[in-house]
Amino acid sequence: MSSTAELLVVPVPDPGVGTVLLPKWRTALARVRQEHSGTPLKLLLLALVAAGFWSAVFTVAYRVLKYARSAPEIGSFLPQKMLGVILLAFASILLLSNLVTALSTFFLAKDLDMLIAAPIDWMRLYLAKLGETVAHSSWMVALLAIPIFTAYGIVYDGGPWFWLVALGAFVPFLLLPAVLGAVITLVLVNVFPARRTRDLLSLVAIGAMAIVVVTLRVLQPERLARPEGFRNLVDFLGALQSPTSPFLPTEWTADIIMNWLNRVADPLPIALLWSTAGAFVVLGALAHKRLYRNGFTKAQEGAEQYVRGKRWPRIASRLLGGLPVAKREFIIKDVLLFFRDTTQWSQLILLAVLLLVYIFNIRALPLFTGERVSVLLVTMVVFLNLALAGFVLAAIAARFVFPSVSLEGKQLWLLCSSPLDLEALMWSKYWTGTVPLLVLALLITGVTNVLLQASPFMMAVSIGTITLYTLATSALALCFGTLFPQFDTENAAQIPTSFGGLVYMMASVCLLGVVIALEARPVLQFVRANQAGVPLELDLPMAVMFGASAVLCLASTLIALRIGLRRIREIDA
Amino acid sequence: MIRLTNLTKRYGSFTAVDGIDLEVPSGELFGFLGPNGAGKTTTLRMIAGILKPTSGVVEIGGDDLERKPRKAKTRMGFIPDRPFVYDKLTGAEFLRFVAALYGQEGPAIERRMDELLKLFDLAPWKDELTESYSHGMRQKLIISSALIHQPEVIVVDEPMVGLDPKSARLLKDLFREFTSRGGTILMSTHTLEVAEDMCDRIGIIQGGKIVACGTMAELRHQFAAGDASLEDLFLRLTGGTPELELGHVFDR
Numbered sequence: 001m002s003s004t005a006e007l008l009v010v011p012v013p014d015p016g017v018g019t020v021l022l023p024k025w026r027t028a029l030a031r032v033r034q035e036h037s038g039t040p041l042k043l044l045l046l047a048l049v050a051a052g053f054w055s056a057v058f059t060v061a062y063r064v065l066k067y068a069r070s071a072p073e074i075g076s077f078l079p080q081k082m083l084g085v086i087l088l089a090f091a092s093i094l095l096l097s098n099l100v101t102a103l104s105t106f107f108l109a110k111d112l113d114m115l116i117a118a119p120i121d122w123m124r125l126y127l128a129k130l131g132e133t134v135a136h137s138s139w140m141v142a143l144l145a146i147p148i149f150t151a152y153g154i155v156y157d158g159g160p161w162f163w164l165v166a167l168g169a170f171v172p173f174l175l176l177p178a179v180l181g182a183v184i185t186l187v188l189v190n191v192f193p194a195r196r197t198r199d200l201l202s203l204v205a206i207g208a209m210a211i212v213v214v215t216l217r218v219l220q221p222e223r224l225a226r227p228e229g230f231r232n233l234v235d236f237l238g239a240l241q242s243p244t245s246p247f248l249p250t251e252w253t254a255d256i257i258m259n260w261l262n263r264v265a266d267p268l269p270i271a272l273l274w275s276t277a278g279a280f281v282v283l284g285a286l287a288h289k290r291l292y293r294n295g296f297t298k299a300q301e302g303a304e305q306y307v308r309g310k311r312w313p314r315i316a317s318r319l320l321g322g323l324p325v326a327k328r329e330f331i332i333k334d335v336l337l338f339f340r341d342t343t344q345w346s347q348l349i350l351l352a353v354l355l356l357v358y359i360f361n362i363r364a365l366p367l368f369t370g371e372r373v374s375v376l377l378v379t380m381v382v383f384l385n386l387a388l389a390g391f392v393l394a395a396i397a398a399r400f401v402f403p404s405v406s407l408e409g410k411q412l413w414l415l416c417s418s419p420l421d422l423e424a425l426m427w428s429k430y431w432t433g434t435v436p437l438l439v440l441a442l443l444i445t446g447v448t449n450v451l452l453q454a455s456p457f458m459m460a461v462s463i464g465t466i467t468l469y470t471l472a473t474s475a476l477a478l479c480f481g482t483l484f485p486q487f488d489t490e491n492a493a494q495i496p497t498s499f500g501g502l503v504y505m506m507a508s509v510c511l512l513g514v515v516i517a518l519e520a521r522p523v524l525q526f527v528r529a530n531q532a533g534v535p536l537e538l539d540l541p542m543a544v545m546f547g548a549s550a551v552l553c554l555a556s557t558l559i560a561l562r563i564g565l566r567r568i569r570e571i572d573a
Numbered sequence: 574m575i576r577l578t579n580l581t582k583r584y585g586s587f588t589a590v591d592g593i594d595l596e597v598p599s600g601e602l603f604g605f606l607g608p609n610g611a612g613k614t615t616t617l618r619m620i621a622g623i624l625k626p627t628s629g630v631v632e633i634g635g636d637d638l639e640r641k642p643r644k645a646k647t648r649m650g651f652i653p654d655r656p657f658v659y660d661k662l663t664g665a666e667f668l669r670f671v672a673a674l675y676g677q678e679g680p681a682i683e684r685r686m687d688e689l690l691k692l693f694d695l696a697p698w699k700d701e702l703t704e705s706y707s708h709g710m711r712q713k714l715i716i717s718s719a720l721i722h723q724p725e726v727i728v729v730d731e732p733m734v735g736l737d738p739k740s741a742r743l744l745k746d747l748f749r750e751f752t753s754r755g756g757t758i759l760m761s762t763h764t765l766e767v768a769e770d771m772c773d774r775i776g777i778i779q780g781g782k783i784v785a786c787g788t789m790a791e792l793r794h795q796f797a798a799g800d801a802s803l804e805d806l807f808l809r810l811t812g813g814t815p816e817l818e819l820g821h822v823f824d825r
C-alpha cells in the first residue's frame with residue numbers, strides 16, 4: 001500500500017443522525033439565505049405578515065384568556081379546558097399532517113436510494129427520518145403555539161422558567177403524533193403500494209378533516225357562550241369541568257403547563273408524557289426494524305393500474321367542439337389531470353363540507369326568531385356575508401387556480417416548444433378555473449341571501465359584486481401563480497401555502513376591502529331610504545361608487561391577466 | 574433549414590452560449606458535441622423555443638422563431654434529454670394531446686399514433702398511465718410525440734440515454750430514413766461512436782463557442798489529425814485529459 005493511500009484511510013465512525021440530516025439542514029439554510037438575498041420589499045412583507053399574524057393570535061388569546069380567568073365560578077378551570085381543547089385540535093392536525101409527511105420522508109423522498117444503499121445503521125436512519133417528519137409536519141403548529149403559550153405565560157405570570165416548562169411539555173407532545181403517523185404509514189405501505197397509499201392517505205386526511213369540521217359544528221360551540229341554553233348551571237359546569245380523557249397526552253401536556261402556572265407540584269403528568277413518548281419512539285423503532293425493508297421495497301412498485309375517466313374526454317370533446325383543437329385538448333388535459341390526482345380532487349370534499357358548514361352557519365344565525373328584525377341589521381348581515389363569501393372564494397382560488405401554472409412544471413418544455421400560443425394557455429387556465437368558481441360564487445351568494453331574506457336591491461348588489469370580484473380574484477390567482485411559480489414541487493397541496501400564495505391572498509383581500517368600502521355608502525343610502533319609508537333613488541354618487549367598484553374589478557382582471565401573460569412569456573422552462 | 578445567427582445566452586455575467594453562427598441544411602444530420610457545461614443543451618433549448626436568447630436569431634425553415642414562433646415551431650419536433658411527461662395521462666392520451674398542440678386530430682392522427690406506439694413496442698402499454706412507464710419507455714414516448722405531427726426538423730438532446738440496444742438501433746434507422754427524405758436533424762450527444770457513425774457534419778462546442786465544425790474528413794484535415802478517431806479529436810479540441818495516476822483511487 002502506498003504512503004498516499006495510508007494517508008487516505010482514516011477510520012470514520014458510522015454515519016450518525018446528524019450526518020444523515022446534514023444535507024436537509026444545509027438546504028434549509030441555503031433557502032433562508034436565498035430568501036434574505038431577495039428584495040428588501042419581500043423581506044419586509046414577510047416580517048410584517050409574521051408580526052401581524054403573531055400579534056393577532058396573541059391579542060385574541062390574551063383577551064379571551066383574561067376574560068375566561070376572571071369569569072366567576074368557572075374562571076379557575078376554564079383556561080385549562082381551553083388549553084386542552086387547543087392541544088386536542090393541534091394533535092388532530094399533527095396526526096393528519098404526520099401521516100402524509102411520513103410517507104414522503106420514509107418512502108418517497110429522493111435521498112432514500114442513496115441512504116438505503118449506504119452503510120447506515122437502521123436505528124439512526126429511523127431517528128433521522130423521524131426528526132425530519134417532526135420538523136416538516138410540526139413547524140406550523142409550533143409557530144401558532146408560540147403566541148398562545150405567551151398569552152398563558154403573561155396572564156398567569158409564569159416567570160422566565162415557563163418557557164422551559166412549555167418546551168419540555170411540547171416536545172414529547174410533537175413526538176407522539178409523529179411516531180404514530182410513521183407507524184400507521186409503515187403498516188399501510190406494507191399493505192398497499194406507496195402511490196396507492198399516498199392516494200389513500202390524502203383521502204383519509206381530507207375525510208378526517210371534514211369529519212372534524214362537521215363534528216365541531218354539530219357540537220354547536222356557540223352554546224358555551226349562551227349558558228342559558230343548558231338545562232341548568234350544573235350541566236354547564238359539568239360540560240366544562242370534565243376532562244376530555246385522562247388517558248390523552250393532550251391532557252397531560254395541558255396539566256404540565258397549568259400545574260406550573262397554578263404553582264401545583266405534580267410530577268405525574270410529566271412522567272406520563274415523557275415515558276409514553278419514549279415508549280412510542282422505541283415501539284416505533286421496533287416496528288421500523290421489522291417492517292421497513294419490506295415496505296420500502298413495496299414503495300418502489302405499483303403505479304395506478306386503474307385509469308379513471310377514460311370515456312369522458314370524448315364527451316368533453318363534443319361539449320367543447322366549438323374551440324380550436326389545441327385549446328380544447330388543453331382544457332380536457334387539465335381536467336383529466338385534476339380528477340386523476342387524488343391529492344387535488346380530494347380537496348373538493350373538504351371544500352364541499354366547508355361550504356355546507358358556511359350555509360349552515362348562516363341558517364343558524366339568530367336573526368329570524370319571531371321578533372321583528374330591523375332592515376339595518378339584515379342589510380348589514382347580507383353585506384358582511386358578501387365580504388365573507390368573497391374571502392371564501394379567494395381562498396378557493398388560492399387552492400385551485402393559483403397552482404395551475406406551477407403544475408405544468410416539468411412539462412413546460414413541451415408547451416414552450418409547441419406552436420401553442422401561450423396566450424391560449426393562459427386563457428384556458430383562466431376559464432377552467434373561473435367558470436366553476438363563478439358557479440360556486442353565485443350559488444353561495446344566492447342561497448345565503450335567500451336564507452337571509454335579502455331585499456331585491458341587496459340581492460342585485462351581491463350578485464353583481466360577487467360576479468365581478470370572482471373574475472378579478474381568479475385573474476389575480478393566475479397572475480400571482482405565474483409570478484411566483486413552484487415548478488419543483490411534488491405535492492400540489494403545498495403550492496398555495498408558498499410565499500406567492502400569501503401575497504396573492506393579501507392582494508385579493510385588499511381588493512375585496514376596497515370594493516366593500518366603495519359599496520358601503522350606497523348600501524347605507526338604501527338602508528336610510530328604507531328606514532325613512534321612501535323609494536331608493538339612484539343618484540350620481542351611488543352610480544359613481546358602484547361604477548368605481550365595477551371598474552376596479554374589471555381593471556384588476558385585465559391588468560392581472562396581462563401581467564401574467566407577459567411573465568409566462570419570459571419564463572425559461 | 575436551421576439557421577443560427579450570433580446566438581447568445583447570458584445568465585448574469587456568465588455567458589453560456591457565445592455568439593454561435595450555424596446553418597444546417599435540409600437532409601442533414603448535424604451532431605453537436607461538447608464537454609459537460611459547454612452550452613449544448615442551452616443552444617438546443619433556445620432553438621426549440623424553450624429558452625429566450627439574450628441576442629441573436631434562430632430561423633427554422635426561413636421563419637424567425639422570435640417573430641413567427643407558431644410557424645417555426647410547427648415545422649419542428651423537440652426531444653429533450655429528460656423525459657418529463659404528464660404522469661396521470663396514458664401514453665395514447667399524451668400523444669393525442671401533443672398532436673392537438675400542433676393543431677392535428679382525427680383518424681389520421683389515431684393511425685399514426687398506433688403506428689408509432691407499435692414501432693417503439695409501446696402498444697401494449699398505450700392505455701396505462703405514464704407514471705408506470707420505465708425511463709426508457711418514457712423516452713420512447715417522447716420520441717414518438719416529436720414525430721407524431723410529421724415535423725420537417727428534429728432537435729434532439731441526447732437521444733440514446735435510457736434506450737435499449739434494439740430501440741437505439743431503431744432510432745438510428747429512423748433518423749437516417751428521415752434525413753434521406755429531406756428532413757433536418759440537429760442532435761447533441763456524448764456518445765462519440767454514435768456521432769461518428771450517424772452525423773453528416775459535426776460541431777464541437779466549448780465554452781459556449783463552436784471551436785470546430787465540418788465532416789469527419791474536414792475536421793481531420795483542419796486539425797492535421799491523420800486518421801484520428803473522433804474521440805481523439807474531441808479530446809484534443811476540448812483540452813483533453815492529462816495522463817493521471819489513478820491507482821490511488823482504489824487503494825485501501
